[in-house]
Amino acid sequence: MRATPEHPRRPAAVAFDVNETLFGLGPVGERMAARGMPGGSLDLWFARTLRNGFALAASGTYRPFREVAAATLRGLLLDRDDVEEVSDDVLGAFAELEPHADVASALQRLADAGIPAVTLTVGASAISEGLLERHGLRDLVRECLSSDDVEVWKPLAAPYEHAARTLAVPADRLALVAVHAWDIHGARRAGLVTGWASRLEGTFPEVFDPPDVTGPDLVTVIDGLLALD
Amino acid sequence: MRATPEHPRRPAAVAFDVNETLFGLGPVGERMAARGMPGGSLDLWFARTLRNGFALAASGTYRPFREVAAATLRGLLLDRDDVEEVSDDVLGAFAELEPHADVASALQRLADAGIPAVTLTVGASAISEGLLERHGLRDLVRECLSSDDVEVWKPLAAPYEHAARTLAVPADRLALVAVHAWDIHGARRAGLVTGWASRLEGTFPEVFDPPDVTGPDLVTVIDGLLALD
Numbered sequence: 001m002r003a004t005p006e007h008p009r010r011p012a013a014v015a016f017d018v019n020e021t022l023f024g025l026g027p028v029g030e031r032m033a034a035r036g037m038p039g040g041s042l043d044l045w046f047a048r049t050l051r052n053g054f055a056l057a058a059s060g061t062y063r064p065f066r067e068v069a070a071a072t073l074r075g076l077l078l079d080r081d082d083v084e085e086v087s088d089d090v091l092g093a094f095a096e097l098e099p100h101a102d103v104a105s106a107l108q109r110l111a112d113a114g115i116p117a118v119t120l121t122v123g124a125s126a127i128s129e130g131l132l133e134r135h136g137l138r139d140l141v142r143e144c145l146s147s148d149d150v151e152v153w154k155p156l157a158a159p160y161e162h163a164a165r166t167l168a169v170p171a172d173r174l175a176l177v178a179v180h181a182w183d184i185h186g187a188r189r190a191g192l193v194t195g196w197a198s199r200l201e202g203t204f205p206e207v208f209d210p211p212d213v214t215g216p217d218l219v220t221v222i223d224g225l226l227a228l229d
Numbered sequence: 230m231r232a233t234p235e236h237p238r239r240p241a242a243v244a245f246d247v248n249e250t251l252f253g254l255g256p257v258g259e260r261m262a263a264r265g266m267p268g269g270s271l272d273l274w275f276a277r278t279l280r281n282g283f284a285l286a287a288s289g290t291y292r293p294f295r296e297v298a299a300a301t302l303r304g305l306l307l308d309r310d311d312v313e314e315v316s317d318d319v320l321g322a323f324a325e326l327e328p329h330a331d332v333a334s335a336l337q338r339l340a341d342a343g344i345p346a347v348t349l350t351v352g353a354s355a356i357s358e359g360l361l362e363r364h365g366l367r368d369l370v371r372e373c374l375s376s377d378d379v380e381v382w383k384p385l386a387a388p389y390e391h392a393a394r395t396l397a398v399p400a401d402r403l404a405l406v407a408v409h410a411w412d413i414h415g416a417r418r419a420g421l422v423t424g425w426a427s428r429l430e431g432t433f434p435e436v437f438d439p440p441d442v443t444g445p446d447l448v449t450v451i452d453g454l455l456a457l458d
């Protein structure tokens with residue numbers, strides 16, 4: 001049976017989004033606060049960074065996450081003369097993110113089931129690698145993949161297809177797990193099975209294609225995916 | 230001579246972005262504040278609305294602005310039991326926006342030069358029409374166009390091409406005027422001449438293709454466009 005929205009299949013591999021899904025952005029917000037940026041700057045900056053990256057992608061263009069993030073951050077620092085210094089400091093915090101409490105268990109569940117996990121981010125693979133190593137999670141992830149590999153940002157289809165190709169599984173046997181509805185939507189449009197953890201967004205915006213599996217955290221979502229036929 | 234980034238031609242028609250370019254979103258923010266939403270909610274919500282709309286567009290999907298905006302707003306109102314009421318109230322404020330101080334003069338400049346102006350928004354044409362009428366500006370605009378007309382959001386090429394087709398001018402004789410860098414980038418990629426007013430964003434993010442004409446306000450931008458060969 002082919003996977004359909006009504007009949008998603010048990011995935012043969014799982015790709016995890018990185019920022020906010022595996023690792024919280026708290027340390028980035030702390031740097032912003034320490035530099036005197038107002039409360040709410042992290043959420044606004046991250047939303048605008050994705051807005052700008054998606055606009056580039058939608059119009060057929062590609063720039064790496066760090067460039068888009070830095071250019072967007074400058075727009076929040078207009079009146080300052082230490083923009084470069086603050087930008088380097090804030091962006092440097094991406095190497096110091098902390099994993100969410102549900103990550104190790106979710107990855108271990110997959111390892112126990114013999115199902116390979118990869119990461120798939122619009123950010124840099126080297127950052128994902130470093131974070132996983134630092135937190136003793138690297139052995140639970142087969143490979144760190146990025147939009148950079150194909151020079152196209154999620155949620156266009158190419159990065160999801162790249163992950164399926166790398167893992168040598170059909171798209172409908174690869175699951176994308178994320179806390180962002182836009183990522184779920186893009187993965188679904190690319191033919192993947194999808195699992196959305198609600199711990200960031202709370203409710204799934206009904207303008208996006210719904211996830212196949214929903215749960216409050218990554219462990220519940222992985223259990224739901226493993227329970228598929 | 231064909232228009233190139235080095236040699237943009239004097240436009241035969243001008244399309245204006247609407248939200249934040251012609252009309253400030255202040256009344257929307259006031260409604261949010263009156264409903265007890267925290268400071269910064271307007272900027273965060275608008276950035277996330279565009280992020281979500283662009284994600285839909287990038288993955289080949291279309292939903293009208295109001296649906297995307299309402300679904301995104303719900304994500305900021307999770308703990309409340311009056312979500313629908315607040316959402317209707319906040320979105321209703323889009324019919325009550327005020328024009329920026331430079332709008333009437335900029336439109337009059339074009340009328341005096343015999344160059345037709347249209348509006349081109351990801352929002353609804355009826356909202357643009359109503360706002361222009363309410364503020365005595367409707368006669369200065371030939372037509373109100375929208376992403377809805379082609380069911381594709383800016384910054385994909387189709388809406389810009391739709392505006393050129395409607396005005397019966399080649400893309401490189403149509404100018405797009407906006408305060409958003411992402412809109413300038415999309416228009417440029419679609420072959421239009423572009424004019425960016427810096428009054429919202431301050432500096433133009435270098436990840437986007439630069440505008441042909443830049444100025445602090447719409448009047449200066451229009452003067453710059455009219456001064457092209």
